Amino acid sequence: MPDHDSDSFLSRQTKRRRVDIGVKRTVGSTAANAAAAAATTSADIAHAKAAIFGAMNSLNSHHHGSDADSMDCSMVQPHGHAGVVTATNSESKSNVLRKLLKRANSYEDAFPGATIISQLLKSNMAKNGRGERGERGDREDGGFPRSGLSSGGSEAPQEDACSNSSQDSPQECLSPFGHPPALGAFDLERLNDEHLRAKRARVENIIRGMSHSPGVVVPTRHIGERDHELEQCGREREREMDGDRDREMEMNCPPQLPSPRGEVCSRENKRKQRLPQQQQQSFTQLVCQRKEQKHEERRQLKLQLEDMQKQLRQLQEKFFQIYDSTDDSEHDLSHDLGNMSEDSAGRSDAGGDDRTDRSDNEMSDLDPGHFLDRARALLQEQALLAEGDKLRREGLVWGKGPGQGPSSSMHHAEGKLLAETLKQELNSAMNQVVDTVVKVFAKPPRPTPPQVFPPLPMPPERFGVNVKGPNFHTANQRLQCFGDVVIPNPLDSFGSIPVPGANDQTEALPLVVRKTQTEHHQQSSAVGAHGGHQHPSLHPSSLSTSMGFSPPSFRHPFPLPLMGYPFQSPVGPPSGGYPGKDRSSPDSMDLSRETTSLRTKMSSGHHVGHHHRSFSPTNPGSTAEGLSLSLIKSECGDMSDMNDISPYSGSTIQEGLSPNHLKKAKLMFFYARYPSSNMLKIFFSDVKFNRCITSQLIKWFSNFREFYYIQMEKFARQAINDGVTGVEEMSVSRDCELYRALNMHYNKANDFEVPELFLEVATITLREFFNAIVAGKDVDPSWKKAIYKVICKLDSEVPEVFKSPNCLQELLHE
């Protein structure tokens, strides 16, 4: 075991020491255990991190096979493009376009998570791009404006590289608007001929690009090669990992990135990977691991994407509503736009269709002229804003052209509104997502009230023209409904891979789950939360198919179960700039840490008796829950009851113990202090038993007994101290302190009548303790065992009513 995590090791040692005081234990073994635990934790953390990164990269890697890698720059270098292309009277137009692009880009930049949007946009663009495809590969610089957003699939690194390069040499990364030589010329010509018309068309195109994902690929090859390599490596690794996931990770994922495909790195289960002893190592590890969860996350990401798409659609709708003028002129420009659209046919699955269709129809309705005007106004506004802003990302300063604004003054307000609206919408969406993610992970996975995971279906509402206020809420709410989380750009934090080694979660997580929980299975299943098994339910086929995203678009680095948590994320302040990259790192860490903790727990104990149900606070009936359940199930690899995984389908059988079960167990304790496992099965017939459940129930009763005996001893000693000498004086009645204490513990609501028999047993127990203490037997470390033997024989029959799943109601109603 690595020596890292010495802290946790020490702490554990200390803990142990305490334990050792009472019982002789071998330090060696203890130490080993502690070390192991620590190692596991660290590994988990690393893994989680890797997962996050992987998720971020998923987009990139995803598209790799295709021409996608060539683009990506587009997003980053909105400005660069602008510079390249227009110079003539079309300048205003170009500016507008630039602005628009810039906006899009800036969003991306500002919000790493924006990639999602990009993806969405890309998907939408899919159709548009068909015609242009051939050109794409050839033109390095000219490639049509694959809008930055679209290429978003791009890895963060690529984006960065692109942006940088763009600044230095705009040509390299084509500006979205920069037309390829041939195309550009054509446009200019036409513009000269029909200036106004051209303008309109362009604006429309731009808008279209904005609204429909700019899935165009920008053929920038020079973009971060390093990332590319990493990505490739990761992909390979992923494939390898797909192999045997059962294998322990100890040796898994060797740092060497390029691993032969034959090799197998256990994928998600076996989270215990050795900890990175050095940063380098950790780095490589992360790279390797990042791919591990790709598949899983992919599915989750799909869901996220869907939501995002919906939102985008709504935005688009809103946009169109604002400019609901009708015009047909945009077609001639279509081919220009076509460039923008990347041929995503290959990548975007069926899902892209709906978006595309929609975009086509909507776009046709637009009035180019109107659009142009609006665009101008918007541009002007942005230019103003840009002043203050410095246009940090842009290498060029645009907008602000003297003649631009005035003409569209009448539309200025509208344009402004539009710009603001769009901006805010995007911002808020991104913020929301990020907040949600953070919140979810920051939150200890405790059983949450059965709030239901909001249904994916979006509310019919649309954005009104004045969306800022209430509409935002709508949007936010929708976001909140996301089961998924958007992950901060992994690349941003990639460089500084903090290894939160000492962050093991030490806090016990509640095993009890709200109704309909799945039981947890521990250890053996060490299957990572990332879902070693890809349970069918994890892949809502409906979603994926409809989505039309290429599977890899987004990955969800986090375990599904977490997603099941109700999102209570507050709506992030849309306005406030998004911390962006800076933020991504910490968030990622937190998330990963959380994940790690959970996973650690999952894989920890050799003690089968404990369940980590806490991990699956799912919400009944919700989609998320289903997912969570399945996942959890899968995680408990060795469960004996893998068979009927459909607790829901069925009747009353649940997979987890609920608070009501706990309450019931407590009441049962009044009758039976030492229930056998068989007895428990009989009395908890509404629970699907497995080792975890059984162990948990047994543990409950063990805890009950513990409390019971402690109370007995306490009161016995107290009585002795009070001068009681005769055992006869000792008894437990309903008005004594001892009874109150016990009743409070097992029957807090006091809605159950404690059986007389229990009082008798309690009295006997108290007397046993009394006698033993008086006799000085308590000097023997195991002096209580004799008492236990006596008491265990005093169990009485538990009333039949307890066998009913609804016994609580029946009992309490009486």
Next chain:
DNA sequence: AACCTGCCTG
């Protein structure tokens, strides 16, 4: 080895 139990700790 698997399981159960008790103890300690958080």
Next chain:
DNA sequence: CAGGCAGGTT
């Protein structure tokens, strides 16, 4: 309550 461990039993 739950986690974790040691010890005992089968």
